[in-house]
Amino acid sequence: MHLPRAIQAYFDADKAHDGESLIQAFAPDAVVRDEGQLYAGHKAIVAWWRHAKAKYQHTAEPINMDRKNDVTEVHARVIGQFPGSPATLKFAFRIEGDRVVDLEIGA
Template structure:
C-alpha cells in the first residue's frame, strides 16, 4: 500500500503513542474531528491524542487507502483498550503541502 509520508508518519506516531509527533503531522491551523468534536491546531490535537493514548493505547494497522486529489480515506484496523476493539475506522484526510489540514475519524 502506497501511503503519503504524512500518513505513514501519523501511523508511526500513533503506534508509538507519541502525541507530539502525531500533532506535528498537522498544519498549524489543522483540524481533527474526533467523535464529532473539532480540535484545532497542534496544541489541541496533541492534548487530545495524549489523553486518548493514556486511556486506550490504540494502535493502527492500515487495511486500505483511497486518494482523490487532496482528499483521501485511510481504513485502518485499530486496537487498544477501548470497547469493541479491534475496530476498522476510516480516517478522512485533506492533505496540503505535505501536512494534514483536516482529519475526520469515522466508524
C-alpha cells in the first residue's frame, strides 16, 4: 500500500517513537481529534501523542486506505495496553501540500 508522504511520515515516526519527526508531518496550525478531545498546534499535538504513547504503549500498523473527497482514511491495526486490544481504528487525515492539517482517530 502506498500512503501519501505525510501519512507515511506520521506512521513511521509513531512506530519509531520519534515525536520530533512525527510533528514534522503536521502543519503548524493542524488539529487532532481523539477520544472526544481536540488538540490544536504542534505543542498540543506532540503532548497528546506522548501522553497516548505512555498511557497505551501502542503500535499502529496501516492495513488499508480509502480516499473520500479530501479525506484519506487509513484503517490501522492498533495493539497496546487498552481494553479490546488489538483493535482496528480509523485514522482520517486531511492533507494540504505535504502536511497533515486535520487528523481524526476513531473506531
